[in-house]
Amino acid sequence: MHDHPDGGLVVRCLLPWAESVELLDGKSGRKLGDLQKVHKSGLYELSFKRRRNRFAYRFRATGWQASVELEDPYRFSSCLAESDLYLFNEGTQEKTYRWMGSHAKCLDGVDGVHFVVWAPAARRVSVVGDFNGWDGRQHMMRKHPAAGVWDIFIPGVQDFALYKYEILDGDGHLLPLKADPYARSMQHPPETASRVLKSESFPWCDSEWLACRERGGQLQQPVSIYEVNLASWRRVPEEGNRYLSYAELADQLIPYVLDMDFTHIQLMPVSEFPFDGSWGYQPIGLYAPSIRFGTPDEFKGFINQCHKRGLGVLLDWVPGHFPTDIHGLGRFDGTCLYEHMDKRKGFHPDWNTLIYNYGRREVISYLLSNANFWIEEYHIDGLRVDAVASMLYLDYSREHGEWEPNEQGGRENLEAIEFLRTVNTRLYQSHPGILMIAEESTAWPGVSKPVDQGGLGFGLKWNMGWMNDTLRYMERDPIYRQHHQNEMTFGIMYAWSEHFILPLSHDEVVHGKHSLIDKMPGDDWQKFANLRAYLGFMWAHPGKKLLFMGGEFGQYHEWNHDKSLDWHLLREQKHRGVQSLVRDLNRTYRSLSALYRLDSDPAGFQWLQLNNHQLSILAWIRWGGESTPPVVIISNFTPETYRDYRAGVPWPGRYIERLNTDGCEYGGSGQGNGGAVVTRDTPWDDQPQSLQLTLPPLATLVLEWQSPDTGSIS
Structure with a gap:
């Protein structure tokens, strides 16, 4: 009118x-x-x-x-707030998802959906969908020129309606239909439309969990993470090998992880992605949990159940790049809107993907809001940020001449650095107690140091160096390990430089790298003994823990995203033995505070035997501070049994054998120390007392000091 x-x-x-x-x-x-x-x-x-x-x-x-x-959509005035548009253009709007995209509204007593999209260079933008015959002439949007944002209120649009944006670029050329960058639900791939999601309230019942999380202190708590790919943890082969739904995963995955006594589940990316083979690491719908497994509310239900039962949920987050699919963000309005225009900064040669323009303020609002979205709307307990190294370096995976130095002449991506610092600072301010975790594969200094101390502001960093070194050692035949003991000990040299997670992730069991059990040398018995000894070493080493699914029971085959884990292997005792060991490692880890309280403090660790190369033996103490009993750990990485082996200890008394990876219940030979050892008044390893032990073959022992009540023997 x-x-x-x-x-x-x-x-x-x-x-x-x-x-x-x-x-x-x-x-x-x-x-x-x-x-x-x-x-x-x-x-x-x-x-x-x-x-x-x-x-x-x-x-x-x-x-x-x-x-x-x-109803006439053009009789309703815009309901956008100038303050929101201003903050969005400024790059400081961290809740853009509350008004960008599609949202149910009631205007002038009329129910409908408000659509908002950023496309500053477009000549025309229309909403097309199954409610208007995909006809771009019918619902042309209103432009706010100063902000580059378009909007329209369309009455009568139903929940789960399909839609996209039809865009004419600045020259009047019609672009491929684009999915909504802020869509909170999408069609099941390979279909590519966005879906209206009207329901916004969910009956959460995890307030006690969130209140406990807010109190923080995660770095002084046990963190043991089970990394999961939802598409392949378990399938339903009798129904066409279909995925489990979020509801079925709540019924099956959560009890399993609780029984294994992990503290957290880490989900590989669930943001909607078009290609199964990308495992979610090339997302299109950054705000939409994948419809492969159910609706957004069903995903919230899964998280709600995790929290009700005391299990944290971490999510892989991918702000480093996005795929080139024509319905995605690439050249969204006919220009390089989300990606950097300069291919030296805007294209990733390894993954054939586009890289976000971290210097564009509206892109920062988009990504910052997305990180906040998962924590605020889905109650996620933290984000593991993928491929941080690719964001930090301008020359990442580029040859000479394929990159341009920054304004200071260096190879650091200053804009990406500032973005990461902003995200970490904002999220920790808004949601204390969450975990921000960096997958950063270089020696970049201060990844997990606060921003005000010159760091990137993450809470934890994956220790890729430790993983590479120790796996290299374990792959060697035991006869050669004596020449490479530094591969197991070098990690302690820098263990306090960051707050570390020790990761045995999905990346280590694909693409010809072999499964964990298949990396181990020797016959079948030695393979399993090696794996058990290594897992014991890992759980007793300073640093939080992460294990990818299948590793907990020694799956033979490499991980395959197209099928279920080989659960049938648990019919065999040797696989059940590894599973029982991981369960007991988690329980022992949780119960002995010396194994986690001072993870990032050199006062929490002391070598006893560092240089016993010839026998490939390592021994150390974990301290937990005042009033915390010390824990002594000894690893034997040879297939030899050593009897009457002496190791120094700091305090007299009784040392309980809390865990022995050679136990019969784990598939080992059952050699050990009868459950406990009493100290002798013989100084050793620069300690005033010592233990005379049986060291089982290819095994790790965890010994907890109890008390001197039984006295010493000379």
């Missing part, structure tokens, strides 16, 4: 499919007149030359042998 140039009012609508259109009073429904077709495209018009006051109205359109009453 507009003012008529000659006075009065004029009402127009564009309904290409209609044969006739009537104007109805918006309140009474009374017919006010017939609109005349003034253009063959379907443009209709009705004038009121004497009427000056605007009024509510709707149309009755007849066509295709049907009659339907319609």
Whole structure:
């Protein structure tokens, strides 16, 4: 409805499919007149030359042998707030998801959906969907030129309606239909449309969990993470090898992880992604949990159940790059909008993906809001940020001449650094107690140091060096390990430089790298003994823990994202033995605070035997501070049994054998120390007392000091 140039009012609508259109009073429904077709495209018009006051109205359109009453989307004014647009353009809006994308609203008593999209260079943007026959002429959006944002309120759009954006670029060329960058639900791949999601409230019942999380102190708590790919943890082969749903995963995965006594589940990316083979690391719908496993509310239900049962949920987050699929972010409005225009900064040669433009403020608002979205809307307990190294370095995976130095002449991506610092600072301020975790594979200094101390502000960093060194050692035949003991000990040299997680992740069991059990040398018995000894070494080493699914029971085959884990292997005792060991490692780890309380403090660790290369033996103490009993750990990485082996200890008394990876219950030979050892008054390893032990073959012992009540023997 507009003012008529000659006075009065004029009402127009564009309904290409209609044969006739009537104007109805918006309140009474009374017919006010017939609109005349003034253009063959379907443009209709009705004038009121004497009427000056605007009024509510709707149309009755007849066509295709049907009659339907319609609200006019153009009679509703914009409901965007100038403050939101300003902060979005400034790059400081961390809750853009609350108004960008599609949101159910009721305006002037009419229910509908408000659509908002950023496309500053576009000549026209239309919402197209199954509610308008995918006709871009019908719902052309209103532009806010200063912000580059377009919006429209469309009455009557139903929940889960499919839609995309039809965009004419600045030259008038029609682009491929684009999915909504802020869509909170999407079609099941390979279909690519966004879906309206009207339901926004969820009956959370995890307030106690969140309150406990907010108190923080995670770095002084046990953190043992089970990394999961939802598509392949378990499938339903009798039903076409289908995925488990979020609801089924809540019923099956959560009890399993709780039984294994992990503290957290870490989910590989669940943001909607088009290609199964990317494992989620090339997402298109950064705000939409994958519909492969169910609805967004069902995913919230999964997280809710985790929290109710005391299990944290971490999510892989991918702000480093995005795929080139034509319905995605690439050249979204005909220009390099989300990606950097310079291919030296905007294209990743290894993954054939596009890289975000971290210097564009609206892109920062998009990514910052997304990180906040998962924590605020889905109650996620932390984000593991993927491929941080690729973001930090301008020359990452590039040859000479393929990258341009920064303004200071260096190879650091200053814009990406500032972005990471901003995300970490904002999230820790808004959500104390969460975990921000960096997968950073270089020696970049201060990844897990606070921003005000010159760091990147992460809480934890994956220790990729430790993983590479120790796996290299374990892959060697034991006869050669004596020459490479430094591969097991070098990690302590820098263990306090960051807050570390020790990761045995999915990346280590794919692409010809072999499964964990298949990396181990020797016959079948030695393979399993090696793996058990290594896992014991890992759980007793300073640093939080992460183990990818399948490793906990010694799966033979490499991980395959197209099928379930080989659960049938648990019919064999040797695989059940590894599973039992991991369960007991987690329980022992949780129960002995010396194994985690001072993870990032050199006062929590002391070598006893560092240089026993010839026998490939390592021994150390874990301290937990005052009033915390010390724990002594000894690893024997040879297939030899050593009897009457002496190791120094700091305090006299009884040392309980809390865990022996050679136990019969784990598939080992059952050699050990009868459950406990009493100290002798013989100084050793620069300690005032010592233990005389049986060291089982290819095994790790965990010994907890109990008390001196039983006395010493000379």
